[in-house]
Amino acid sequence: MAQPSYMRACLLIKPGKIQLAQIPVPLPGPGEVLVRIEAALTCGTDVKAFRRGHPMIPMPAVFGHEYAGVVAAVGDGVEGFSVGLEVMGVHSAPCGNCFYCRRRDFQLCESLMDSKVLGSFAEYLLLPERVVRQNLFEKPPMISFAEAAFLEPLACVVHGIRRSGVEGARRVAVIGAGPIGLLHLLVLKAHGMEVLVAGRRKSRLEAALTCGADRVIDTEEGGDLRTAIRNWTDGYGVDMVFECTGQPSVWQDAIWYVRKGGTLVLFGGCAPGSLVSYDAGRLHYDAITILGVFHFTPADVLEARRLLVEGKVVPGPLISGEYGLEDVPRALERLISGDGIKFVIYPGTVQERKELS
Ligand SMILES: [Zn+2]
Numbered sequence: 001m002a003q004p005s006y007m008r009a010c011l012l013i014k015p016g017k018i019q020l021a022q023i024p025v026p027l028p029g030p031g032e033v034l035v036r037i038e039a040a041l042t043c044g045t046d047v048k049a050f051r052r053g054h055p056m057i058p059m060p061a062v063f064g065h066e067y068a069g070v071v072a073a074v075g076d077g078v079e080g081f082s083v084g085l086e087v088m089g090v091h092s093a094p095c096g097n098c099f100y101c102r103r104r105d106f107q108l109c110e111s112l113m114d115s116k117v118l119g120s121f122a123e124y125l126l127l128p129e130r131v132v133r134q135n136l137f138e139k140p141p142m143i144s145f146a147e148a149a150f151l152e153p154l155a156c157v158v159h160g161i162r163r164s165g166v167e168g169a170r171r172v173a174v175i176g177a178g179p180i181g182l183l184h185l186l187v188l189k190a191h192g193m194e195v196l197v198a199g200r201r202k203s204r205l206e207a208a209l210t211c212g213a214d215r216v217i218d219t220e221e222g223g224d225l226r227t228a229i230r231n232w233t234d235g236y237g238v239d240m241v242f243e244c245t246g247q248p249s250v251w252q253d254a255i256w257y258v259r260k261g262g263t264l265v266l267f268g269g270c271a272p273g274s275l276v277s278y279d280a281g282r283l284h285y286d287a288i289t290i291l292g293v294f295h296f297t298p299a300d301v302l303e304a305r306r307l308l309v310e311g312k313v314v315p316g317p318l319i320s321g322e323y324g325l326e327d328v329p330r331a332l333e334r335l336i337s338g339d340g341i342k343f344v345i346y347p348g349t350v351q352e353r354k355e356l357s
């Protein structure tokens, strides 16, 4: 089936304003692949951009970056992808020869952010050669498009957990029960950890229990989280804490939840310029490691894909509902008001989907 020359796409015009527009379907150049989006997911970054703008998301422009779909067209020289193949991928890939790539710190590639592709809240997405070569894969039939679209956030989580050296840990705490906190929970359970999740909102904590949390703590109920975590660990503190809120106060408090010799992994990004301070005695005499983590490498994407494909990570409980492209603003508004974890955006309307199925 030939693809049309125009497609429906969500344009983020300015914070708070999204327009559903008809724009030309891009044509793949050498090495590029055009994907017909079957499912996209909302992400915290999209919510931030919609709420108050985001330095990494230009406006006005197409946006959305988590996706899975079907190959609609391929450019010259593309190998391994043919029209009709079901695919899952991420929206960025490292260059392979900058200062950081040569040191294998691919997550810090100097042109990572400039070369990333946005626009999964649309009927089609054109993937650059770099992504096609490194971070695009066949989607096996045993996972749905919506599940496959978790590849990117899951790769970020896999990266931080891999760098933490979690193998030596047994009891860990995840602070924050949003989508990223819950993905941490799923990966840590896949590693066989006992996991405590502390966060807000009943629905999210219920999702944490569904995802296998051994203990959940509602931080809105008051009470001292430090004491609760100590009580859960015979007074010692957990082996590792994964901070997933991006709040400076939480970054600071989290140092008190780890045992001596433990590791605090800072995943949630605070606004640049935020200052945090730590008790020097805790860091030195209690030999605590603090680890900052960001983004992912192609190896993390492969591992995330393995976890999804082998059913080691089943992200279904994180999906709070599904919408068509015209309802992207509604999905983002629900997330801003604290309702829901992640929404699936199907490029067809919900009505069209009902008629198809
Ligand atoms: Zn994302």
Ligand SMILES: [Zn+2]
Residues within 6 Å of the ligand: 094, 095, 096, 097, 098, 099, 100, 101, 108, 109, 110, 111, 112
């Ligand atoms: Zn590079």
